[in-house]
Amino acid sequence: MGSRSRQSIFQGRLIGAKIRAASAREAAKQAIRAADHAEAEAWSIRMEGYGGPAQPAPSIGQCLNGGLGWLEVECNRCKTRASLPLDAIRRSRDTPLWKLEASLKCRACRKGRHAPPVHMIKLTEKREITPYLWVHPDEEDR
Numbered sequence: 001m002g003s004r005s006r007q008s009i010f011q012g013r014l015i016g017a018k019i020r021a022a023s024a025r026e027a028a029k030q031a032i033r034a035a036d037h038a039e040a041e042a043w044s045i046r047m048e049g050y051g052g053p054a055q056p057a058p059s060i061g062q063c064l065n066g067g068l069g070w071l072e073v074e075c076n077r078c079k080t081r082a083s084l085p086l087d088a089i090r091r092s093r094d095t096p097l098w099k100l101e102a103s104l105k106c107r108a109c110r111k112g113r114h115a116p117p118v119h120m121i122k123l124t125e126k127r128e129i130t131p132y133l134w135v136h137p138d139e140e141d142r
Helices: 006-050 060-065 097-103
Strands: 070-075 081-085 118-124
Touching (some): 006 118, 060 097, 070 097, 097 118
Antiparallel strands (some): 070 081, 070 118
């Protein structure tokens, strides 16, 4: 009987190790997605049930990764509610949600340069409210 080549000896072990690594990476991605969803959901429950505190808050990226891509807000003056898509907000994905509250304004209530603040209500997986125009600071008429 001849000896087996080095390649044939290690080939099976190498293929097995690559398969296990790919499987472990996929499991890690799913675990991170589940953790992001749980953290975003906990923040959403805190906001909807108790009205806050808004801090600490998950980042925009964590919410999107966790599947909660819509932020429901309410104008403090006219009480109009809107669902905003988080993927359309022009901020870094590392931005915590609480930092968005000051920059969102209701167009219907805007008087010149002053617009009333909004209150964040909750996160949702899909839009639950008919779209309504909200002002982002980068879009304000100058």
